[in-house]
Amino acid sequence: MIGDSPQRVRRRAARRRRFVGQALAVLVAGVLLVSGAFASAVAVATGSAVPSAAGALMNSVGAPYPAGGSIPEVRPTVAARGGHLTAQRVAVAGELLARQSAAIRANDRRAYLATVDPRAGSYAATAADLFDNLQRMRVRQVRFGTPVVDSRGLTPARRAALGPSAWVASVELSFRLASGDTQPWRTTLRMAFVDRDGVGYVAGDREGQGTDSSLPLWMTERIEVVHGEHSMVAGSGHLDQLRRFARTADLAVRRVSEVWGSSWDQYIVVLVPPSQAQMERLIGVGSHTQTAVAAVTTSVGRPDPALASHIVVNPHTFDRIGSLGRLVVLTHEATHVAAHATVSGMPVWLSEGFADYVGFHRSGLPAEVIAHEFLSDVRRRGPPDALPGGTEFDPRARALDEAYESAWTACRYIAQRWDRAKLLRFYVAMDGARTKVDQERVYRRVLGTSSERFVQGWRAYVRERSDD
Ligand SMILES: [Zn+2]
DSSP: OTTOOTTSOOOOOBOOEEETTEEEOOBOOEEEOOSSTTOOSSOOOSSTTSOOHHHHHHHHHOOOOOTTSSOOOOOOOOOOOSSOHHHHHHHHHHHHHHHHHHHHHTTOHHHHHTTBOTTOTTHHHHHHHHHHHHHHHTEEEEEEOOOEEOTTOOOHHHHHHHOTTOEEEEEEEEEEESSSOOSOEEEEEEEEEEEETTEEEEEESBTTOOTTSOOOHHHHSOOEEEEOSSEEEEESSOHHHHHHHHHHHHHHHHHHHHHHOSOSOOOEEEEEOSSHHHHHHHHTOOTTSOTTOSEEEEOTTSSOTTBOOEEEEOHHHHTTSHHHHHHHHHHHHHHHHHTTOBSSSOOHHHHHHHHHHHHHTTSOOOHHHHTHHHHHHHHHHOOOSSOOOGGGGOTTOTTHHHHHHHHHHHHHHHHHHSOHHHHHHHHHHHHHOOSHHHHHHHIIIIISSOHHHHHHHHHHHHHHHHHO
16 A cells, blocks of 8 residues: 555665676665654643743753852752642652753753762663763753653562652653754653652653663664764764765755755754664664665654654665765655655655655666666566556565666656656645545646556656667
């Protein structure tokens, strides 16, 4: 089904091809739109700008700490006098979170760590890494939502470690990046709070979430971050490698703008997890499903699950595809970001073929290389009867290369038979078409043809190309 595979996922897998006498794996990855994979388990704030309880407390408890001086004094939190236990807990947690968000905004590491339970063990180091990661990412508008007491509570082992005062709340953390990227980031933390002699502390931020959870990269790794002119690349690789990726990402953005124009953010976020397994957890898909995939564009960790927003690479594959392969992949993915690829009813061949069209433009590669497998098939068996559909784009599909190449030829056909402006208009109009009837109208209105005649023309076009 188009754009609606089991996880409402559209993915792009890789293909290997050979040209100019050397093995070069050109891998182009696709748009991955995971619905709700990272969604909050509890409804907290309804928007990033909605003032939270923590935010409301900011003025009273979130005042800046003295800069560069001694370790901030630990302030006793709300005393346990009267009122409902839950309300007290939420107030205590809100105060701690207000101090944390103020510390993040002020880049005050000591103030942040002063909120951490002195008996929390390894969590202190985890919290320090998280703080450093957020600073490196240059986050802004950091907000914690209202803590929601989590009835699932603590595991027996954690209860034993933290003691009887410990309790757990789900808390939504949202922030934005200082530059370029315009969509907020949003994650639900399962935070543990404790009381030590009348003083409240944070004792954990991922209770019950094991190493197999879909936690964001900035929570699970100590990341390096490179800020490019049009990109942020964050990951666990060597800084030199991330700098190279950032240069490629900047170039990919410029390549997209050459075709798509400048009416988009002209900025991409690229995350580089340490392993394929980590990448699969990060985007919320099964193990060993992304072996052929170099990168995906995903909405995981963002508020709109239907909107492609940032790119996650598969380090296992991305490293091996050479600089041209990486440029093609990032340009393809950046096209999805620019075009706000969604799980709309747009035919997958158009969404992926267009991203490949942009990805390969100015690559200097001839059609015979870009669509090698597909054109070989056409030479042997003649052109297929139809454009590739949704199932043919499954990353585990046997003839995945052919599906992508076929889609690329269809978009190139439009650009050559009509022109590039028509291809753009067709893409945009098709994105808004909700039904088959709407789509048929788009064929007629933009290309002056029917879908049936279009497929006939495309078949003749690829037959000719296969003779080249
Ligand atoms: Zn794609």
